[in-house]
Amino acid sequence: MPFFPRAEAPQARAATSKLDLDALVSQTVLCLVVLGALAFLLRIPRVLARFWHRSEWTKGHRLGYTDTVGPSHATTISFNAATSSPSGYLKEAGSSQESHSSYEDPKFAAMTRPQRDPNRPLPPHISPNPSFLRPVVSVLRSPVAPGVSYMQVFICLGYLGVLLYPSIYRSRGPFVDIKRYGYISVAQIPFIFALSTKNNVIGTLLGYGYEKLNFLHRFVARIAIVAANLHGFGYFYKWCLLKTFQEEIQDKHNFNGLFMLICLDGLLLTSLPFVRKNAYNVFFYSHIVFSIGAVARARLFPTTPRWDSIWPLLPRFSVLITFSVSSKHGRLSRLVRPIPELGLTRVEIPTINKGWRAGQHVRVRILSSAMGITGWAEVHPFTIASEPGNPEGLVLMCKKSGHVDAETFRSGVYESGRARYWGGIQGLVERPYGGPGFAVFNSFTAAVFVCGGSGITFALSAAQELIQSDLRGDSRVSVIELVWVVQDPSSLLPLIPQFTAMIQQCRYTRLFISVHYTKALVGNSKVPGVLPPGLTLSPGRPQLISLLESTVSLAVNTMGRDESASGMIVGVCGPVGLGDDVTKSVGLIDPEKRDLIGGIEMHEETFGW
Template sequence: MGNSSMDDISIASDSYDLYGEKATVQRTPEVKGSYPPHVLNHVASLRPMLKLMHARVNTGVPFSHVLVMAIWLGAVVFPAFYMTNAFTDPERFGYITASQLPFVYAFGTKNNVLGMFLGVGYEKINFMHRHSGRIVLASVNVHGLGYIYKWGIAKNFMEQIAKPKCYWGLIGLICIDALFLLSVEFVRKKAYNLFLFVHISSLTVLVIAMLYHYKGTWPFAYACAAFYLFDILLRTFKTRVSTAIIRPVPELGITRLEVPNINSGWRAGQHVRLRVISSGMGLIGWSEVHPFTIASVANSPEGLVLYCKKAGDWTNKLYNMASSSSGEDGARKVSVIVQGPYGGLGNCMVSSFSAAVFICGGSGITLATSIMQELIQKDLDGESRVKSIRLIWTIQDPSALSPMLPLFTSMIQQSVFTPVQISVFYTRAPTGKPPFTDDFFRSTSLTLSPGRPKIHKHLEQTISGTTYLNSDPKGGSANGLFVGVCGPVALADSVFAEAGKIDAYRRDQIGGVEVHAETFGW
């Protein structure tokens, strides 16, 4: 939409209604904009390195993560082996273990202190929680087994292990090994409650074991406890108990959950952790907590809205409970505990970019709907620089578009200054006749097509359209392209790959390309 120098001039912008009728809308001189400053998340001269940093070493693992982990490991390995022999002197590995444990706690907490300083959510740096945890696992076993081996050779194991500092050290070793064994992907997916219980209990006992094991570990134990208690305190302040309305959405295979009493306190793109208190969730269903991206904007009449996709036992029970409702409009009321918000876009302001593209799969549409609604409102208030908004949504069946159609048409019609284009793709042959007439999609703003989207093509079209608007002397300079992706890990990886294919000249022309990814998984 330009910059602050455009406050006193009229701005003409082309938009389209649902059926493609072109309309010219102008801001009057009385309506002044307050456009946010755009701050790059990297130095422009380093743009050529982005392709390398975003390159995937493995599924969901970018090179940038590998580089950070390698540097971290190198910083630990050097003092661990400098002028010592791990086979004869395991004591140093005890210090390595103690020094890394505060980072394990800090990287793993939901209210992440390090994330606050970095401006990112806990889920973005959780890979360092796992990496530092592996370092602790290796070092504590070298430390513990080293002493056990020495005591075995000296034939005084029972005498040594009877000492309080030694058996507390053994308890700490067992806690860390139990954490590892019950944190593997199979356990997390099949028995998440067991994983959670062992995590909480072991990490609590571990701090106590450190205090009784050796005085030199006390500062590290206090640091672990401080991070842990700070997280619990903030979780308590961020937790609200309320009544939610649940409805099944069969076309999408999701449960729509609305909490009208919670109507503020989050930013678009953030998520909450949800607990449902109902006998319909099973004997221990009340104990399970699951994260869901917020699909609505703050201060909306419907309150906080979540889309809970059927993806496991808990979400299937929630869907079945919503489906069995005999209440008005097929809705049912349940008690919920909502914790959050967490994550989100951090320091990134989407309204400061020149263009925004959202690429979503299935229930990942929640990220796009919340940010797009916020962008449209900011645009109407003269607080957005975005000149083009594009949504690319991939679903399995065309009928999945039906429940989202009112929201899509509403966004297209409300965005009177900035054109909104929504492209929906379905990947399976329709099971029946689609619930749309043959001439329904006459709009250039809303399309439905078979197959998978050509992401690179859509990105190029957005860049071309935005730079064309910027070619006007009054249009201001380009402030970058924001690309938001929400869906499976494979989708996020493909978007990063396609964004990396954008020509350097085109990247500079648009003012840079920034990709923000939210992925499904544990």
């Protein structure tokens, strides 16, 4: 069978047996939908556990405000930028090999923690996989490349394998059976749009944020573009052989197809990693223009009646996208405090104090002339650094990103004592995105949070939410280990008061915070001296494997006789390299310790997705 057609292509085409391409591709789409439905059915137990309590039904979906704050014994952290480096914690720089530990071992006191009320209902815990699959999951979770796991590769290969069926079934070659690749390309449009939206149906049903499914969106889109090019260049090749290219391209349907192909190739070129990282606005606006152009021309392209049923759904789908972006918009009174030691700006929004879960992020748009002509259109994600019900409201720690930097925050800011208030600037805070999905942090026996640099925002939110659950008595967590990796030890200074208050608030749970700095001490560096119990400062990178195993042992030893282990959650937030290191360390934990704690689950929030 020839791969390329000869000049007598019409005779070869006439000899081809009839094949219902419409039905063939429809069966493939149905197969993909069934596989997705099967994945959802397997996660139904975790869905029920996630919404075990009525208060969980509204968390993580829409921001809001309530007059009711957290427990009466919750402490509001007094944070003052002017006094963020308390002199009582300072000492002159010493050797980089010096360990700055607390003056007593806090883990000894953890062995005698008070027991919870046995009549208090605790959240149910459902493991994401059976115990006999834990070794397999550990391998699939391992990174095969920076930011890419074996599980992601397996999913992409499975998707590609399903599409091979309509691609090669009774096919005589890509330049002979040209039409089928057009069907395959168009069939991917609903999946591409579904995976591209922030609150998409697929992520909602499976419990994953849009950033976790972004790899699949890119993969499916590239499959569609490759199929479209095979379809288009197949016709170009045939027309060139027959010397009818100029006549054929003047046909309006063929011209629409060429225009659509140009738009798809433009999408591919402007979405390359180099463009996304160095010219994000080019990537963003070109995505909008090329997507509209491709869909509009595809509507004018000749189709069969069955595929015509897709196009009326696209406007309705766009309406759903608009309403899914639930935003809180208005003149917000924001308290802005710079944290020079961290290179961050702390922003408090007291008019929003509910509606999110630990680990979620919001997208902020500043509607101010200080942003420039097109700056108002910039939307930047920031991880929430506070727990719901906090009297301070929604707290963000914003790192310099585009136009959103210290200069922007200073515009419209007026002085009031030692604090700076942001007034007179319109802001748009879009609904919380991402987060742990169906994982319930307070249903685990132990929790470990590893973060790097500004990733401390995730750990603060998660730890404070667990502390509030501990104060209410509805948390299974007995040990929380927070590991923060920074370059300079002075980064710890502004957060010492908050860390101290968090440690003191714990009732049944024990919180240990270890800060590791990787930069050698030189000159008159500010180094914390004696630290409160439960807080340590050490040079060098953390030994993750030994830290995880010691946390497992401590959690098991502090369990009551009637308690059963319900697993350990390991959360990581930081650069891609840090996430890969933590994932590798989790996979190297002693299998006996892993099974002793009831399995280990990971939640990863990495920069640069």
